[in-house]
Amino acid sequence: MTKNIVQAQQHLLKYSIKPSVQRIAVMNFLLNNKIHPTVDEIYISLSPSIPTLSKTTIYNTLNLFAEKGAVRVLSIDEKNARYDVDISAHAHFICKGCGKVHDLTDINPDIFKIPEIKGFSFDSAEISYRGTCSNCMN
Amino acid sequence: MTKNIVQAQQHLLKYSIKPSVQRIAVMNFLLNNKIHPTVDEIYISLSPSIPTLSKTTIYNTLNLFAEKGAVRVLSIDEKNARYDVDISAHAHFICKGCGKVHDLTDINPDIFKIPEIKGFSFDSAEISYRGTCSNCMN
DNA sequence: CTTTGTGCAAATTCTTTGCACCAAA
DNA sequence: TTTGGTGCAAAGAATTTGCACAAAG
Numbered sequence A, B: 001m002t003k004n005i006v007q008a009q010q011h012l013l014k015y016s017i018k019p020s021v022q023r024i025a026v027m028n029f030l031l032n033n034k035i036h037p038t039v040d041e042i043y044i045s046l047s048p049s050i051p052t053l054s055k056t057t058i059y060n061t062l063n064l065f066a067e068k069g070a071v072r073v074l075s076i077d078e079k080n081a082r083y084d085v086d087i088s089a090h091a092h093f094i095c096k097g098c099g100k101v102h103d104l105t106d107i108n109p110d111i112f113k114i115p116e117i118k119g120f121s122f123d124s125a126e127i128s129y130r131g132t133c134s135n136c137m138n
Numbered sequence C: 001c002t003t004t005g006t007g008c009a010a011a012t013t014c015t016t017t018g019c020a021c022c023a024a025a
Numbered sequence D: 001t002t003t004g005g006t007g008c009a010a011a012g013a014a015t016t017t018g019c020a021c022a023a024a025g
Helices: A002-014 A021-032 A039-046 A055-068 B002-014 B021-032 B039-046 B055-068
Strands: A072-074 A082-084 A091-095 A101-104 A120-133 B072-074 B082-084 B091-095 B101-104 B120-133
Touching: A002 A021, A021 A039, A021 A055, A039 A055, A055 A072, A055 A082, A072 A120, B002 B021, B021 B039, B021 B055, B039 B055, B055 B072, B055 B082, B072 B120
Parallel strands: A091 A120, B091 B120
Antiparallel strands: A072 A082, A091 A101, A120 B120, B072 B082, B091 B101
């Protein structure tokens, strides 16, 4: 556990984010729960151990992380923003049944190549698929 | 103008959507303004010619269109849903400066191939890029 | 001390819902 | 006359903002 906190702290430092109890907790959660959580999921998970925690702080923290490039904000789920600490090139799949977001890593890497098109300067790409996962297929 | 209305009507019929003044107006707008408009943009544009029009009807109409497969709902813009009447395979680009969503058609068509991965049944793909357009580059 | 972070409450924004009225077949 | 469509007002849900207090250096 202490080890994880150190790992989370180092991750923050890597992105020049000043550590705090709350920031470390959020980063630690993201590093150990790569489920592309929503703000609510993070809040519900961390609340018991940090009873004074507020959602505002989670929003502040995640916005800061995103600004600093430490997390990627996914728009695959229209209802809530989802946060991914894995910023490497990979696609996502959201299941219409359970709403879970899965990583798709076994994908033709060519599709992550940022195109070069006159008149556009590209920052980032998001590749999302919708469908049904095996759990929900019955 | 009458010609456009006929075109919009035929489009509705193609997707088994019963026409109404409002539905025709929304479809006509989508067909002639391929800017991936938000509900608000549609509302503001159509209000003058249909003064009794309500946003609820636009929501109802677009949800119906999406269910019937007549439009695609884009999640590229975290703030609002955007609607695209062009349901062919193409990617989108959103400019951080002006917020406009552009079609990217000159893209390697391979990236639109739906992958085959055990445990997932794919319905649709959305490929989105973020960056800055030439207008906003200064 | 001074700066920065946290968290409550309120405000904002987008979207959906309940329900009464209207329109078309 | 019956079914479905429209639109107002209200509710709901996600996120942001303003501000006072707490923490850290």
